Structures are given as structure tokens and as C-alpha cells.
Amino acid sequence: MAKKKKNAARAESGDKAIDTVGFGTSTSDSSTSPAVATMSTTTSTSTTFTSVGSEAGLKRRKRANTRTTATDTADLSSGKIIAPSAVEYERPVGQRRCLCVSAMLLGILVGMLIAFAVIKERHEHMEESDMGQIDQAFAKLIRLAPNGRNFTDPVKLQVERTLRALKSVYSPGDSSGKGGDFDAERPGLTMRLRGIQPKHHVVFVPGVVSTGLELWQGYPCAERYFRQRLWGTLSMVQSMLGELYCWMQHVSMNETTFLDPANIKLRPAQGHEAADYLMPNFWVWSKVQQNLADVGYDPNSMHMASYDWRLPIPYLEKRDRWMTNLQLHIESVLRLEGRKTVSLCHSYGANIFYYFLQWVESPLGGNGGPGWVERHIEAFVPIGGPLLGTAKGQATMLSGEMRDTAYMGGAMQVALDKFVSRSARLGMLRTWGSGPAMMAKGQDRIWGDLHSAPDDTEANLREGRSFGRLMDWVSSETQQQNMTMSAYYKLLATMPEVQVLFDKWYSYGVEKDPATSRRYETDPRLWTNPLESPLPRAPSMKIWCLYGWGKPTERAYVYQDAPEEWRRDMTMNTTANPVADFPYMINQDASNDAVNLTYGVMDGEGDGTVPLMSLGYMCVKGWKRPSHNPGDVKLGVREYLHRPSSSLFEPRGGPLTSDHVDIMGNHLMIEDVIRIVAGEDLDDVIYSPVREYAERVNWEWKDGAPTVE
Numbered sequence: 001m002a003k004k005k006k007n008a009a010r011a012e013s014g015d016k017a018i019d020t021v022g023f024g025t026s027t028s029d030s031s032t033s034p035a036v037a038t039m040s041t042t043t044s045t046s047t048t049f050t051s052v053g054s055e056a057g058l059k060r061r062k063r064a065n066t067r068t069t070a071t072d073t074a075d076l077s078s079g080k081i082i083a084p085s086a087v088e089y090e091r092p093v094g095q096r097r098c099l100c101v102s103a104m105l106l107g108i109l110v111g112m113l114i115a116f117a118v119i120k121e122r123h124e125h126m127e128e129s130d131m132g133q134i135d136q137a138f139a140k141l142i143r144l145a146p147n148g149r150n151f152t153d154p155v156k157l158q159v160e161r162t163l164r165a166l167k168s169v170y171s172p173g174d175s176s177g178k179g180g181d182f183d184a185e186r187p188g189l190t191m192r193l194r195g196i197q198p199k200h201h202v203v204f205v206p207g208v209v210s211t212g213l214e215l216w217q218g219y220p221c222a223e224r225y226f227r228q229r230l231w232g233t234l235s236m237v238q239s240m241l242g243e244l245y246c247w248m249q250h251v252s253m254n255e256t257t258f259l260d261p262a263n264i265k266l267r268p269a270q271g272h273e274a275a276d277y278l279m280p281n282f283w284v285w286s287k288v289q290q291n292l293a294d295v296g297y298d299p300n301s302m303h304m305a306s307y308d309w310r311l312p313i314p315y316l317e318k319r320d321r322w323m324t325n326l327q328l329h330i331e332s333v334l335r336l337e338g339r340k341t342v343s344l345c346h347s348y349g350a351n352i353f354y355y356f357l358q359w360v361e362s363p364l365g366g367n368g369g370p371g372w373v374e375r376h377i378e379a380f381v382p383i384g385g386p387l388l389g390t391a392k393g394q395a396t397m398l399s400g401e402m403r404d405t406a407y408m409g410g411a412m413q414v415a416l417d418k419f420v421s422r423s424a425r426l427g428m429l430r431t432w433g434s435g436p437a438m439m440a441k442g443q444d445r446i447w448g449d450l451h452s453a454p455d456d457t458e459a460n461l462r463e464g465r466s467f468g469r470l471m472d473w474v475s476s477e478t479q480q481q482n483m484t485m486s487a488y489y490k491l492l493a494t495m496p497e498v499q500v501l502f503d504k505w506y507s508y509g510v511e512k513d514p515a516t517s518r519r520y521e522t523d524p525r526l527w528t529n530p531l532e533s534p535l536p537r538a539p540s541m542k543i544w545c546l547y548g549w550g551k552p553t554e555r556a557y558v559y560q561d562a563p564e565e566w567r568r569d570m571t572m573n574t575t576a577n578p579v580a581d582f583p584y585m586i587n588q589d590a591s592n593d594a595v596n597l598t599y600g601v602m603d604g605e606g607d608g609t610v611p612l613m614s615l616g617y618m619c620v621k622g623w624k625r626p627s628h629n630p631g632d633v634k635l636g637v638r639e640y641l642h643r644p645s646s647s648l649f650e651p652r653g654g655p656l657t658s659d660h661v662d663i664m665g666n667h668l669m670i671e672d673v674i675r676i677v678a679g680e681d682l683d684d685v686i687y688s689p690v691r692e693y694a695e696r697v698n699w700e701w702k703d704g705a706p707t708v709e
Contacts, residue, residue, distance in 0.1 A: 186287075187671040188294025191678075196295045199679040200342045200378045201333045202302045203326070206275035207347025207384075207661075208434060210284050211306040213251070217265035221246035230266060232278050244420060248428055253310055255497075258433040259319060267308065268320075272299065274306035287665045288344070288673060295674055303329055309348065312433030312505045313355050313528060323359055327366045330376050340378035342677045346664065347610075350385025351437055351528065357536055358520065358527035365524070374538040374631075379676055381544045383669070384607055384660050387530055388614040389440035389508075391555050394470065394488055397435055397498060399562070400426030401586050403554040403601045422562075422585070436502040440485055441529045442510050443709050444468065446613060446697060447485040454696035455555075455604060455613050465595045467604055472558045474587055480559070507532055512699075512707040513627040519708075530618050530628065532708070537631030544676055545619035545635075546669055548658020549688040550642035553606030558590035558597070605688060607642070609660035612690055620686070621694035637684045638672050 212232030215225045221243050228235040230250050239247045254261045268274060276286040285304070292302060307322050316322040330341045345353045357380070359365030361372050386393075392402045400422060429435060440447055447453060448468025456466050470488055473480040483491065489508060492498045502508070510531040511517065520526040520533035527533055535543075562585040586600040596603040605612040619637045623629040640663065645654030653659055655667040663669055672682060701707060 185667075186291055186294070187667050187674060188291030191291075191671065191674045192295050196674060196678045198292075198296045198301055198677070199339075200677050201330075201337065201339045202292065202297065202677050203330070203341055203343045204275070204285055204288075204302065204304045205343060205345040205349030205353050206285065206304070206306060206309075207349050208309045208438065210275045210278060210346065210349075211309055212269040212274055212278070213266040213308065213310075214269050215250065215265075216267050217263060218250050219246065219263065222250055229269065232269070234280065237279075248420070248424070251310070252428045253431040253433065255427070255431045258312055258431065258501075259315065268306040270304075270306060272302070272304045274304050284661070284664055285346070288670060291670045291674060292677070295678070297677075305329075307352070309434050310432040312501075313352060313437055314505055314524065315433060316352070317359070317365075323356055323366060326356060327360050327368065334376055340376060342379045342381060343377065344381050344383065344673060344677075345385060346383045347385065347660065348434070348438060350380075350382035350387060353380060353382075354387070354530060355527045358533055359524070361536055362521065362524075362527075364522075370537065373536040374540060377538065377541050378679075379542040379544060381546060381673070381676060383546045383673075384548065384610060384615065384663055385545065386438055386610040386614045387545075387618045388442055388446060390438055390610050390614060391440060391470065391557075392609065393435065393438040394440060394485075395554070395557055395586065396429060397439060397492070397501075398488075399559075399584050399586065400429050403599075403603075407599055407601070430497060430501065433501060433505065436506050437528055439502065439506075439508060440614070441508045442531050443486045443489075443508065444484050445510050445699075445709060446531070446617070449484050450482060455611070455693045457604075459595055463592070463594050465592070465597075465602070467555050467602070470556050472556075472590075474558060474560050474590065480561075480584075510709050512701050515627050515630040517707070530622065534627065535623060535629045535631060535633050538633055539631050541631075542634045542636065542676075543619065543623065544638060544672075544682070545616055546638045546640070546663075546672060547610070547615040548607035548640045548642050548660065548663045548666070549605065549612060549615075549690075551606065551608035551659055552596060552603035553608055553611050554601050555604030555606075555611055556602040558587045558600040558602075559584050560587040561585075607658055607660040607663065612688055613693060616686075616688070616690040617694050617697070620691050621697070636682055637686055637690075638669070638682060639685055639687050639690075640666055640668055641687055 209231070212229040214227055215222055215230050216227065218225070222230070222239065225235055225239055230236055230239055230247060236247075249261070250264055250266060252261065253259060260266075272285075272289060275284050276289060277283050289297075289302065305322070305326050307316055308320065311319060317324065333339055333341060343353050357373055357377070360368045361370060366372075395401050447470065448456070448466055450469055451466055453460075453466050453468035456468075460466055468484055469482050470485050471483040473482060480491070481487075492502070505525060506528045507523075507525040508529065511519070514520055514526070514532055515534040562583055588599045590600045591598050592602075606615060616637060616639070618628075619635050623633065623635055626632075629635075640658040641656075642658040643656040644650075644659070644662075645656070647654065652662045652665060655665065657663065658666055658669075675682060
């Protein structure tokens with residue numbers, strides 16, 4: 001009986017409203033009802049005709065997710081719908097769900113098919129069998145796709161199989177985060193099957209910006225980030241977006257002492273998590289650590305020597321006792337375990353460890369005495385080490401720019417400038433005393449003159465645009481001329497706020513015979529430059545230069561005067577936010593495809609960040625001279641061709657990328673690292689013309705000429 005009444009009410013309601021379907025007009029009697037409810041809903045193409053003549057009917061209508069296209073007025077006593085603007089018949093719940101899921105699957109399917117059409121075109125090296133596997137999986141998925149019916153278990157199973165096929169073909173070795181790398185072909189597992197076992201102790205020295213920095217003391221605007229990272233992890237992003245100026249105050253150093261600003265303390269994170277990931281899923285050392293763990297390494301046999309990369313190199317010891325702590329750690333390993341140490345140094349970490357090798361034996365440093373390195377260090381392994389600096393370092397110190405910012409251009413550059421002014425960015429960068437440590441060393445002898453450079457290519461010579469012209473100047477009201485590396489340093493010497501950075505702690509020259517002159521024994525500035533200080537006498541130590549090659553790398557620039565309105569933006573002129581003068585800028589209108597000049601940046605060879613001469617010269621030539629290697633330290637070079645994956649599932653380039661940072665996940669490099677720490681010997685592998693370039697360096701010194709340049 002109740003069911004009949006319900007059907008009758010529904011039929012009556014349908015009859016009254018039938019004239020309004022699709023037309024948005026209706027007439028009905030609503031004057032007899034004292035109880036009227038107004039229901040505002042979102043637009044939809046389905047409206048149900050459930051009974052609304054009672055509270056129970058209204059609840060059922062809500063449970064069915066009933067929606068109308070306008071504000072409906074319902075007479076709760078008569079069960080009539082009054083003045084709907086449009087009404088449609090509602091599909092059954094099960095059918096609606098089926099259509100929604102069908103639409104979702106088809107949308108995903110179409111998107112993935114388009115993506116893989118692009119990928120297939122880009123993957124010249126992809127096996128046909130791989131593409132056939134994917135094509136078959138998608139064909140079966142399409143056949144099983146429902147046509148107005150609910151999905152079945154076979155469809156769900158086929159979706160899973162398809163995704164597994166895609167993952168196996170397109171993303172070998174892709175890490176899903178800190179949970180680990182599930183690639184069955186990762187080098188650590190392969191080397192373990194070969195019987196490789198730990199032999200030497202391992203110390204990691206991260207590169208610049210790799211170590212997370214935690215807040216230990218700060219202003220009220222940052223108190224909620226106590227012991228959280230203001231550099232690294234999502235807390236950095238949160239603080240930047242929430243309080244940009246506050247964040248800049250805390251990551252800047254004092255602009256005159258280059259130590260902590262008053263009432264602010266940021267300190268490097270500790271342990272292996274300090275530099276395993278910079279951001280969630282953006283690994284740095286994680287893959288190396290995991291592969292070493294595969295062959296038996298653990299926290300007792302590996303040590304992360306994290307540090308505050310903003311400090312000048314000598315201040316790592318002055319403020320944090322970093323070098324003393326590292327010396328004590330290495331000594332304790334030898335004393336307690338009888339093992340020597342292999343130092344794996346990524347990027348700027350190689351410059352710091354080279355300084356440590358000089359410091360630890362000197363009476364002005366660790367006072368370990370002659371032979372300390374020979375007794376304690378098995379191998380020094382720079383990975384993408386800028387041993388002779390970078391051209392990017394020159395541009396960063398002069399104008400706060402680099403290729404990354406120059407390539408933005410247009411709207412993105414304007415947005416960045418609105419977010420934080422150029423002069424404010426430059427002011428912050430110049431408080432970091434580490435910046436000058438990465439500027440180029442060797443002057444014109446290594447980097448070339450106005451007419452030629454050792455690493456000039458045929459295109460450079462044909463077009464008459466040598467890399468030796470570090471900076472070309474256009475439209476210069478300040479009458480700046482085209483500059484070589486030595487002329488660039490003369491320009492910086494006219495800027496007191498910059499000169500103090502490099503004049504106090506660093507040296508950028510070249511010396512004919514530092515082992516004989518022994519200037520380095522009394523001048524610690526020379527410890528930052530392998531062209532002005534010799535290697536320690538450690539004949540059993542080995543140096544392996546591991547680096548990528550084949551990625552365009554900034555090598556020279558076109559500059560111009562900066563507009564007056566961009567100079568010294570005073571919007572952030574506070575004691576904690578230094579603002580630098582901004583007299584020059586990269587001319588982003590300069591382009592010449594013949595010499596790889598784009599947006600004012602001319603590319604040479606390297607790993608995308610460090611030029612080839614800086615990566616390989618010392619290992620293929622510089623340290624083979626007795627004047628710079630009096631102890632006959634053994635040298636080796638392992639280059640890795642940059643062969644990035646074009647798969648959408650490999651945003652970091654995959655297991656064969658040799659990008660400056662992403663090389664830390666390169667399978668060939670990781671395999672070499674495992675072999676080195678296990679005590680194996682390696683042959684040189686060189687693809688680039690680095691030997692040819694090294695031979696072009698003019699090492700002849702005129703009679704009577706100074707032996708130091």
C-alpha cells in the first residue's frame with residue numbers, strides 16, 4: 001500500500017511538471033501551502049522526481065544527490081514542485097556511476113595515448129617489442145572498456161597490467177621518494193651479486209645548496225619554523241611564500257662579517273638526511289646511499305659531512321669547527337677500524353675537500369703534519385667538481401644572474417622581478433661568502449684571451465667569437481670593453497663590496513711551480529686554488545675525476561648597462577636585507593645560433609653547470625706536473641655521456657643522465673663509485689676533447705716574467 005501511494009505521488013508530480021521539461025516554465029498552485037522550503041543547488045543535467053511531500057521524501061531526495069538547475073520552491077504539504085527553470089529525468093544511481101567512471105577512464109586513456117604518441121616519436125632508441133607490449137595492453141583495455149555498464153574485474157586487472165608495462169618500459173629505476181628505489185637493475189644489487197663488499201670508510205661532502213639549513217634562532221616572523229629547514233623541504237617553500245622578506249632576512253649573512261646576522265642562527269642539518277633529498281622526491285645523495293647500502297654499507301661505515309654552504313670556506317672552521325670535526329672523524333675510523341677513508345665530493349664539495357687536504361697537514365690548520373693524508377685518505381673523488389671554478393660564478397657575483405634566469409625572459413622574468421627585485425637578490429647572494437669560491441681560477445692562461453681560448457670549437461674560430469671573451473659589452477654608457485677573465489677581476493676590484501669577498505679568502509691566479517716556491521705554506525688563500533698549491537705528498541692516494549659531458553654549459557656572456565630604475569631598489573633596504581648596486585645585466589636580446597649564443601649566454605661544453613676545462617683539466621694535465629703533484633698521486637678520469645631519457649616518467653633524465661646534479665642517479669657513475677670504495681682499480685674513460693683542450697693551454701713562461709699570474 002505504501003509503495004502504491006509513493007508511485008501515485010510520483011506520477012502526480014510528474015504530470016504537473018511535464019510541461020516544464022526543457023522549457024523552464026511551469027504553472028502550479030502554491031498558495032495553499034503554509035510550509036515552503038527554498039533549496040539552492042548547483043547546476044546539473046539530472047533532476048529526480050522523488051516524493052517531496054514529506055520530511056522523509058526530502059531526506060530521500062538529499063540522499064539521492066538530487067540537483068536542479070535553478071532555485072526550486074517545494075510545497076511540503078502538497079508535494080508539488082513550483083517554478084523549476086529546467087527539469088530532466090534522473091538516471092539510476094548505478095548507471096550514473098558507470099558513466100562517470102567510463103568518462104574518467106576514457107579521459108585518462110586518451111591523455112595517455114597522446115602522451116605516448118609523443119614519447120614514441122621522441123624515443124629513437126626504444127625497442128619495437130617495448131612499444132608492441134604497450135600497444136597490446138591498450139588494445140585489450142579498449143576492448144574491455146564498458147559501454148554504459150559497470151567496470152568488471154578483468155578491466156581493473158588490465159589497467160594494473162598496463163601501468164606495470166608502462167613503468168617497466170619507460171621508468172627503470174625511478175624512485176618514488178624516500179621509501180627507496182625499486183629498480184631491480186640498480187647497480188648496488190648487481191654489484192652485490194658479483195660479491196662486492198665494503199672495504200673503505202666513506203665520507204660524503206655535499207655540494208652548494210645541497211645541505212638543509214635549520215632555524216635555531218630567529219625573528220618572531222620565523223619562530224614557528226624552529227628546528228625546521230628554511231633551506232630545503234617544503235617548509236622552505238612555505239616560509240618563502242608566506243613571508244618572503246622574513247625568509248630572505250634569515251638566509252642572508254651579515255654583509256660585512258659574512259657570519260650570522262644579529263639574533264639569527266641557521267645551522268646545517270645533521271646525519272644522512274641532511275643532503276639525501278633537497279625537496280620531497282628531489283633526491284641528491286639518496287640513490288648513492290641506497291646503492292652503497294645494497295653492498296653492505298650502513299651508517300657506521302658512511303658519514304655525511306654536512307656544512308653551511310653560505311660561509312666562506314675558512315669560516316667553516318671558524319664558526320662550526322667543521323674541519324676539526326672531519327679530521328677527528330677520519331682519525332677515529334683509522335684508529336678504531338684500521339680503515340682509510342674515501343671522500344665522495346659532489347660539486348662544490350670537491351673545492352672544500354681540496355682545501356681540507358691543505359688545511360689538515362698545515363701548522364696553520366689541523367697540524368696533522370706531513371704524511372697525514374697518506375696515512376688516512378684512500379681516495380679523493382670529485383663528482384662534477386668545479387676544481388677551476390665556473391663561468392656561472394662570474395655572472396652571479398657581477399649581476400646575480402645566470403643562464404637559468406636569463407632563459408626565463410618575458411613574463412616569467414617580470415614576475416620574478418616583482419616577487420623580489422634584482423638588486424635584493426644580488427644583495428643576498430653577495431652575503432654568501434661561498435660564492436667567490438666558485439669563480440673561475442687560472443686567469444687568461446686557462447680561460448683564453450680576446451682572440452682564442454683552449455676550449456674554442458671550430459664554430460668559435462669560424463665566427464671569430466672566442467670563449468676567451470668572457471663578457472662582450474653592448475650599449476655601455478660606462479664605456480666597458482669586451483673582457484677576458486683577467487679584465488673581469490680588474491672590474492670587480494673597483495667594487496669594494498665585492499672585492500672584500502675574494503681578496504680576503506680566495507686566490508684565482510696560476511703559478512708555475514708552487515711546490516718549489518712554497519708560498520702556500522704561509523698563505524691559506526692559495527689552498528682554494530689547485531693551480532697555486534700542490535697536492536699533498538701522498539703517493540698511495542688516488543684522485544678520480546667523475547663528471548658528465550655532452551650538455552650545453554654557460555661559458556661566456558653579452559652584458560649591458562642596467563636601467564637606472566633597476567639600480568639599488570630600496571624597498572628592502574633594512575639591516576637584515578642588504579641591497580646591492582646593480583649596474584650591469586645580461587643582454588637577453590643577444591643571440592647567435594652559430595656560436596650557441598641565446599638570450600645573452602653563450603654555451604660551451606660541460607655538464608650543464610661546470611665547463612669541461614674545470615671538470616677535467618687538473619686530472620688529465622694539471623696534476624700530472626710534478627710542480628703541482630710532487631707526491632705522484634695517482635689520477636683517473638671517468639666521463640659519462642649525457643644520454644637523458646625522454647620519457648615523461650623520467651623528469652630527472654633517467655639512469656644515463658649526466659647533468660650536474662642528476663648524475664647522482666647515473667647508474668654507470670654509481671657503479672664506479674661502488675668499485676672505488678671496494679678497492680678496485682679503474683681505467684680512464686674519456687669521450688670529450690678535454691685532453692686536446694688541455695694541451696692547448698700555454699704553460700710556457702717567458703724568461704724573467706713573474707712565475708705567478
